[in-house]
Amino acid sequence: MKIEIVSEKTDAGYLLKLKGDVDMSSSPEVRSALGEAFRQGKGARALFVDLSQVRYMDSSGIATLVEAMQTCMKQGARLRLIDLSPAVRDVFEMARLSSVFDIFASVSDAAKGL
Amino acid sequence: MKIEIVSEKTDAGYLLKLKGDVDMSSSPEVRSALGEAFRQGKGARALFVDLSQVRYMDSSGIATLVEAMQTCMKQGARLRLIDLSPAVRDVFEMARLSSVFDIFASVSDAAKGL
Amino acid sequence: MREEARVTKEGKELQEETVSLAVPSHPKYLYVVRSAVYPVLSSAGFSRSETRKMVLAVDEACSNIIKHAYAGDTTKTIWLTLTLGGDRLRIELRDSGKKVDAGKIAPRDLKDIRPGGLGTHFMNSVFDSVQYDTSGGEGTLLTLTKKRS
Amino acid sequence: MREEARVTKEGKELQEETVSLAVPSHPKYLYVVRSAVYPVLSSAGFSRSETRKMVLAVDEACSNIIKHAYAGDTTKTIWLTLTLGGDRLRIELRDSGKKVDAGKIAPRDLKDIRPGGLGTHFMNSVFDSVQYDTSGGEGTLLTLTKKRS
Ligand SMILES: Nc1ncnc2c1ncn2[C@@H]1O[C@H](COP(=O)(O)OP(=O)(O)O)[C@@H](O)[C@H]1O
Ligand SMILES: Nc1ncnc2c1ncn2[C@@H]1O[C@H](COP(=O)(O)OP(=O)(O)O)[C@@H](O)[C@H]1O
Numbered sequence: 001m002k003i004e005i006v007s008e009k010t011d012a013g014y015l016l017k018l019k020g021d022v023d024m025s026s027s028p029e030v031r032s033a034l035g036e037a038f039r040q041g042k043g044a045r046a047l048f049v050d051l052s053q054v055r056y057m058d059s060s061g062i063a064t065l066v067e068a069m070q071t072c073m074k075q076g077a078r079l080r081l082i083d084l085s086p087a088v089r090d091v092f093e094m095a096r097l098s099s100v101f102d103i104f105a106s107v108s109d110a111a112k113g114l
Numbered sequence: 115m116k117i118e119i120v121s122e123k124t125d126a127g128y129l130l131k132l133k134g135d136v137d138m139s140s141s142p143e144v145r146s147a148l149g150e151a152f153r154q155g156k157g158a159r160a161l162f163v164d165l166s167q168v169r170y171m172d173s174s175g176i177a178t179l180v181e182a183m184q185t186c187m188k189q190g191a192r193l194r195l196i197d198l199s200p201a202v203r204d205v206f207e208m209a210r211l212s213s214v215f216d217i218f219a220s221v222s223d224a225a226k227g228l
Numbered sequence: 229m230r231e232e233a234r235v236t237k238e239g240k241e242l243q244e245e246t247v248s249l250a251v252p253s254h255p256k257y258l259y260v261v262r263s264a265v266y267p268v269l270s271s272a273g274f275s276r277s278e279t280r281k282m283v284l285a286v287d288e289a290c291s292n293i294i295k296h297a298y299a300g301d302t303t304k305t306i307w308l309t310l311t312l313g314g315d316r317l318r319i320e321l322r323d324s325g326k327k328v329d330a331g332k333i334a335p336r337d338l339k340d341i342r343p344g345g346l347g348t349h350f351m352n353s354v355f356d357s358v359q360y361d362t363s364g365g366e367g368t369l370l371t372l373t374k375k376r377s
Numbered sequence: 378m379r380e381e382a383r384v385t386k387e388g389k390e391l392q393e394e395t396v397s398l399a400v401p402s403h404p405k406y407l408y409v410v411r412s413a414v415y416p417v418l419s420s421a422g423f424s425r426s427e428t429r430k431m432v433l434a435v436d437e438a439c440s441n442i443i444k445h446a447y448a449g450d451t452t453k454t455i456w457l458t459l460t461l462g463g464d465r466l467r468i469e470l471r472d473s474g475k476k477v478d479a480g481k482i483a484p485r486d487l488k489d490i491r492p493g494g495l496g497t498h499f500m501n502s503v504f505d506s507v508q509y510d511t512s513g514g515e516g517t518l519l520t521l522t523k524k525r526s
Contacts, residue, residue: 023291024295025258025259056262059346059347063346087280094350094353094354095346137408137436137440138404138440138443139403139404139407139408170433172433172437173437173499176495177495204433205433208433208503209498209499245401245403247398247399248398248399249397250396250398252395257396263412264413266412267409271409
């Protein structure tokens, strides 16, 4: 199961759209795409990650997002997650992370108030 | 993997819509739904089977359709298959059955010329 | 398949059904494990959400075997056995790597937001029992059980 | 997992990767077999259409074991092994039932439109070789192979 990652530059910062399964096999790829977005988007107000097409996420995917949040904090940027699929929602709830991340219903909602 | 079968009465005869996998486990259910359509639809000009939502079909599914064709012939009715999914198309080609069955793109196409 | 049969109070035989799977200890096979385990559990009558959580827990157990028991060696083997009894599901995971230090395995405090340490928590939150057995010749046997409702 | 390793002309080691699966001989487990086999083959680089045809052939082989080797007994076991070698895929199916009469297995004439007899044809049309071996203690070993391109 391959992961597909589409990266897009928006006004407020990079938007990464993930499609597929984020597991121990694919999260290194997600991590490096996030790293690339941090490098390219230095000084941006936010990093957006669209999770609507993620059918599966395990603790390695969560770890990758937690790391991204920590990097964002250091850079004074916001990490904004968009449109969690039911599978991702389940994992976030099990990990009690639903309130830790900033989660938005759509890209336009996430772009507000930055 | 369960099969879902929706049966609908149309002007020209019954329309069965199959959804799921038609394999050794589910084809008995398909066979009995076809039998029911034959009983209820006695004297109808045609029996329509919509295969657009069939993600998988094996030789037991093909056998079931061949039997249905034979029953139709005996009753002087037509068996018309509608909108084969790529998976079903593959099996039909491997079985060289694409030219044996009457296959239509849509229900309205299949209802013509009866 | 084990041919154990139990007899219920009503005298009905309850045959256990067993599915076994063995895959290389490479992360790319986690997807194969999930793909095989999911339909076994969902056709056993567990809800979609429960099934998803159990599949996640099994995936985490396999990841742990790759990371900890095999220290990243992707050429070893992970053995899984799913046994559906009349009232209970049992999933066994076996490896031939470094034995687990069962005392060291504890779910982390969830308030401590950091990467890692979630796998054990996921296993405990969906399964009724999570047991590590290192008494065998080599490796660890992890047994996860859940009541069928 | 077999730990056979081959060495190429360039001296590179080619490790075979093996996935094994055992399921009860009940038609409801055909879906589990397909779900497990599909990702192994597609991640091995076969095209979607080839993968679909191979999954179909394996499904037919399992159906034949249920129908013919086990005569419909759904409590027996079907064993599958998928071995990915450097240049070749090998799928082995084992049963412990009535041995196949290899002489009687022949794909039917496709011009003869009737239910049944297609399974053998499907196996032969997608795999490079289809071999039945009844020399073992019990049951039949069916080996399907296909070159990886
Ligand atoms: N199969 C195993 N073999 C050896 N040690 C293990 C195994 N599974 C878990 N552990 C130990 O338990 C700890 C907690 O595991 P887990 O909750 O999955 O988090 P993580 O693997 O992310 O650290 C691991 O860090 C490791 O020390
Ligand atoms: N595993 C098996 N054990 C015993 N006989 C078999 C087995 N597989 C196939 N056969 C024999 O080969 C014939 C052709 O098989 P197949 O092409 O799959 O069609 P079908 O099973 O629909 O008859 C079967 O009818 C059966 O006699």
